[in-house]
Amino acid sequence: MASLVKALLVEDARVDALVLSAMLHRFHCEVTIAKNGKEAVDMFFEGKKFDIVLCDNDMPIMNGPEAVEKIRAMGETDVKIIGLSSDKNVQEVFMTAGVDVFFPKPLKIDVLGAMIQEVINKKRNSMV
């Protein structure tokens, strides 16, 4: 099946990357992984396009909120960005940086499914 959604997973923890990646594949997403915020920002800088970004908070070189701020500053306002962290206290930081929504880890698959369906619906509506 052709992938409907291009997903960027910004995550340095290998366990989390494996699990979240598998979840995204379950929804037939085309998954790209960035190991830190800088890699993610560089991908956007290179002109890569994504429909949805799942972004962890605490990463080496560049953390999640900083990466999100830079991505939004590039004019990438359409891409749905989900902030993720096992630390609920960072929700406000993520929201200020410009995520659309924050979820505490571990992310539930039905929650991710709902987010992806929103992205799919938005893409379909934009094609009408």
Add this chain to the structure above:
Amino acid sequence: MDYSNLRRQAASMKKGLFDQGLLDEQFRQVEDLQDEASPNFVEEVVVVFFKDSCRLISNLEQALEKYPRDFNRWDAYMQQLKGSCSSIGASRMKNECMLFRDNCGKGNVEGCMGCLQKLKREHAILRQKLESYFQLLRQAGPAGAATRPVM
């Protein structure tokens, strides 16, 4: 070989892991991600978890020695480990991580040291039990199952 009996033993072993509080619902979420395209997904995730958790515990032990009373640093290491524990449903380990972080918040060195020892015990227990579980699953599985990854 009686494969159905082995599968029953494996199911019973897994139930025990949940009943003893070693694993929580998140482990079932990980299991649900296993399919024909990724038939060994759960074991692969668990292998990565134990590789990473061994490294994180080692880093933390070095930090406890090298940076005495540096509770922010200790907490940062434990935050990483807690995150991984949450991701696979390693419930008792996660609880020890949280207690360690509480002790960091209180500036309680002895409390941190005690929690770390408990965490290492829980880590060893979970590792041994999951190794046994996956070994049993491999015996019970179909012929031609993927080779055993090194834990």
